[in-house]
Amino acid sequence: MTNILVVDDEADLEPLLTGWFRRKIQQRTYAFQFARNGYEALDKLRSDATIDILLVDINMPEMDGLALLAELPALNPMLRAVMVSAYSDMTNIRTAMNRGAFDFVCKPIDFGDLELTINKTAQYVNELRESQQRKVIDELKSRFFDNITHEFRTPLTLILSPVERLLAQYTETDDLRRHLLTVERNAQRLLRLINQLLDLAKLEAGYLTLTPAPGDLGQLIGQTLQGFAPAAEARGLSLSYHNELPGTYWFDAERIEQIVYNLVSNALKFTLFGGVTVRVSPLSPTTDDGPTVRLEVADTGIGIIAEKLPYIFNRFYQVGSESGNRRLAGTGQTEPGTGIGLALINELTDLMSGTVAVTSTVRPPGTPTTAPDYGTQFTVDLPLPRAVGNDPLDGQRITSSGSRPIRPPDVPVAHLPGPATRPPDTADDGTGRPLVLVVEDNDDLRAFLHETLADQYRVLTAANGTDAWALIQAELPDVVVSDVMMPVMDGYELTQRLKASPDTNHIAVVLLTAKVTHNNRVEGLTYGADDYLTKPFHADELQLRLRNLVDRQRNLREHYHRELARPDGPAPMDTVADTFLRRVYAIIEAHLDDSSLSVDGLAGALSMSRKTLYRKVQSLTQLSPNELIRQYRLRQGADLLRAGHNVSETAYRVGFETAAYFGKCFKEAYGITPSEMLAQDLPKP
Ligand code: ADP
Numbered sequence: 001m002t003n004i005l006v007v008d009d010e011a012d013l014e015p016l017l018t019g020w021f022r023r024k025i026q027q028r029t030y031a032f033q034f035a036r037n038g039y040e041a042l043d044k045l046r047s048d049a050t051i052d053i054l055l056v057d058i059n060m061p062e063m064d065g066l067a068l069l070a071e072l073p074a075l076n077p078m079l080r081a082v083m084v085s086a087y088s089d090m091t092n093i094r095t096a097m098n099r100g101a102f103d104f105v106c107k108p109i110d111f112g113d114l115e116l117t118i119n120k121t122a123q124y125v126n127e128l129r130e131s132q133q134r135k136v137i138d139e140l141k142s143r144f145f146d147n148i149t150h151e152f153r154t155p156l157t158l159i160l161s162p163v164e165r166l167l168a169q170y171t172e173t174d175d176l177r178r179h180l181l182t183v184e185r186n187a188q189r190l191l192r193l194i195n196q197l198l199d200l201a202k203l204e205a206g207y208l209t210l211t212p213a214p215g216d217l218g219q220l221i222g223q224t225l226q227g228f229a230p231a232a233e234a235r236g237l238s239l240s241y242h243n244e245l246p247g248t249y250w251f252d253a254e255r256i257e258q259i260v261y262n263l264v265s266n267a268l269k270f271t272l273f274g275g276v277t278v279r280v281s282p283l284s285p286t287t288d289d290g291p292t293v294r295l296e297v298a299d300t301g302i303g304i305i306a307e308k309l310p311y312i313f314n315r316f317y318q319v320g321s322e323s324g325n326r327r328l329a330g331t332g333q334t335e336p337g338t339g340i341g342l343a344l345i346n347e348l349t350d351l352m353s354g355t356v357a358v359t360s361t362v363r364p365p366g367t368p369t370t371a372p373d374y375g376t377q378f379t380v381d382l383p384l385p386r387a388v389g390n391d392p393l394d395g396q397r398i399t400s401s402g403s404r405p406i407r408p409p410d411v412p413v414a415h416l417p418g419p420a421t422r423p424p425d426t427a428d429d430g431t432g433r434p435l436v437l438v439v440e441d442n443d444d445l446r447a448f449l450h451e452t453l454a455d456q457y458r459v460l461t462a463a464n465g466t467d468a469w470a471l472i473q474a475e476l477p478d479v480v481v482s483d484v485m486m487p488v489m490d491g492y493e494l495t496q497r498l499k500a501s502p503d504t505n506h507i508a509v510v511l512l513t514a515k516v517t518h519n520n521r522v523e524g525l526t527y528g529a530d531d532y533l534t535k536p537f538h539a540d541e542l543q544l545r546l547r548n549l550v551d552r553q554r555n556l557r558e559h560y561h562r563e564l565a566r567p568d569g570p571a572p573m574d575t576v577a578d579t580f581l582r583r584v585y586a587i588i589e590a591h592l593d594d595s596s597l598s599v600d601g602l603a604g605a606l607s608m609s610r611k612t613l614y615r616k617v618q619s620l621t622q623l624s625p626n627e628l629i630r631q632y633r634l635r636q637g638a639d640l641l642r643a644g645h646n647v648s649e650t651a652y653r654v655g656f657e658t659a660a661y662f663g664k665c666f667k668e669a670y671g672i673t674p675s676e677m678l679a680q681d682l683p684k685p
Helices: 013-020 022-026 038-047 065-075 090-098 111-169 175-205 217-226 229-234 253-269 341-351 396-400 443-453 465-475 491-500 518-526 539-564 579-590 599-605 610-621 625-642 647-653 659-670 674-680
Strands: 002-007 030-035 053-057 080-086 103-107 213-215 238-243 249-251 275-282 293-299 355-361 375-382 435-439 458-462 479-483 508-513 531-534
Touching: 002 013, 002 038, 002 111, 013 022, 013 030, 013 111, 022 030, 030 038, 038 053, 038 065, 053 065, 053 111, 065 080, 065 090, 080 090, 080 111, 090 103, 103 111, 111 175, 111 443, 111 539, 175 341, 213 217, 217 238, 217 249, 217 253, 217 275, 229 238, 249 253, 253 275, 253 293, 253 341, 253 375, 341 355, 341 375, 435 443, 435 465, 443 458, 443 479, 443 539, 458 465, 465 479, 465 491, 479 491, 479 539, 491 508, 508 539, 531 539, 539 610, 539 625, 579 599, 579 610, 579 625, 599 610, 599 625, 610 625, 625 647, 625 659, 625 674, 647 659, 647 674, 659 674
Parallel strands: 002 030, 002 053, 053 080, 080 103, 238 275, 435 458, 435 479, 479 508, 508 531
Antiparallel strands: 213 249, 275 293, 293 375, 355 375
16 A cells, blocks of 8 residues: 655645545555645654655645655655646746655646656565565575574584594504594585585675685686595595686686585586596686686586486586486485585576586497596686786785685695793783683584683683673783674674774774675775684694784894884884874974973873873884883984984983983993994984
8 A cells, every 4th residue: 555645734635636546546556644844744754654645736835845855765765746836837847856856747737647657656665675675685694694604604614613623633554543534534525515505595685795816717727626626536536627717707606616626526416436627727708708718627427317317507407316326326425415516506507697517428338437438527717817926906905905816725724833932922911822812602612612722822712892892991802703683782883983993993803703705805904804714724834824913023123122222223103104103203302301290191192091101102113102212312312413412411301300310221221321322323414
């Protein structure tokens, strides 16, 4: 039913309208309400959100139709207005149309024309409402996909990560290790299946978007194939790869990997003798957006009978299923398959505007195994743009901005940094271990993270963003490792707060996320996250990334410390990029000759607590605020001396009360007295 509000100061319109539309009112197609002026109409609009159409006279006393029109978008954006005015009133009608009125009718009203106009408007409003509803449902669905992915990946992380740790520990081949390998293999398989199912669902709902980036496609495929080498070898099958691509292309690495993975695992699965050949080669496109890359996966396997070929790209279809998996017997495979892989490939190639085709020849019973020309060939043609060599978005730059076209190879365990062997230099608790805050709402995962990190870090934990934020402000950890999806305050918001506050913005943030799409990654990085890890993550990888972040912080700290500890070289201000330190330096500079500038004074000028100032300066420079002030003064003193000022004048100018004390501190800091330095140094130009 379409709800129509008629706004007109003439009372006789009401019976005329209800008379004309009696039928439609009885059929409940239309319902009319009436208002005598603009204010009454506003009241009705405010109390009734179901009004779809406003039929409004332009000329009314008090509030006229144009004024009412201006209020509509804020009141109800779905509503559309049909203006009513005299035929001669074209100026106002034009104005109304320009201000967003949907249509107009002229007085005296031709009711036949009015009915057509209202029908048309009603249809438009209904379509608008439907598309709005669809959007809401779409958003719900999309959130559902994210949530469900999260729900599956968290427990899988909790299976895979501990198993991987145990496997690294128990290297002897025995029952325990065999069982662990079974757990690992099956958890991996489950993860892959879930990902594929969700991808397929997303594809069908139209939510899967591609995130192409330039990269070496041939190399990526090669890497994916490497994973199959052991299995092929174990079954006595050959696996050969021909990469004939000339350079870099734009592609979505994750999706290409999925296609290659599925084709090759099928090919190996259904092949008993011979092997699998993979080829990737350039195509000369016949049209502007024609395919440019061809991927072929050919096997010498059991083949697919011609009648079944048209169906294999259907969801859940399995050739063997009707014949009780007879075809699978003898391939040594225990995994019966799901019929998802090819459907996913079909949808993915479609999404990439490409095609997938198959040809197959079934090997007749009794044919010698060495006979050639039997088996199955899949051909995927994709229109992938070439990435030009010096494209500004090419190669390394993309990599460093966080979207990597090529997944880095797994980090061998042997290369992992060992337990903290460096001298205690990173934190101020005396143990030298950096302080890490783990924020994760899943109790098991939080405990697991705590245990994983406890060897090398002091660890604090919080179960949600709000608790975490309080802890961060109180403890100023070196690094925060946070889940993204959490109740109360999520990881993005936490990151945003942390990075927006001058007290805490030096703290590094690693986000743990089940959301693997490029956009989500970018979202995290936009809020200032320093790194992210996708669940399920490898404990090793987390360790490595934390170590990198902590090392980076330490290097920076050492750099600032070193620069400040030199009596020469560029001015301190010219060596720091950190905005906080720059502010500190500027304040000290402004009080250079003021010997009374204290740590409290500095904290006050920065409007931060003494404790926060201490922690922040310490974590940026390895110095206490007091030491920092003194170092800065001495450094500026060295410049003044070189510029020809004598020691007592210099001492006074950089805020030391006596020349003797200045000389003593100078010697302590640089190992030489001011006059010795002058004797060594040539004066600065
Ligand atoms: P799954 O392999 O999980 O059953 P797919 O969608 O990947 O699902 O494959 C669907 C069916 O197509 C398989 O069950 C199999 O019967 C057939 N098939 C796919 N690839 C090959 C191949 N290389 N050789 C023979 N049969 C194949």
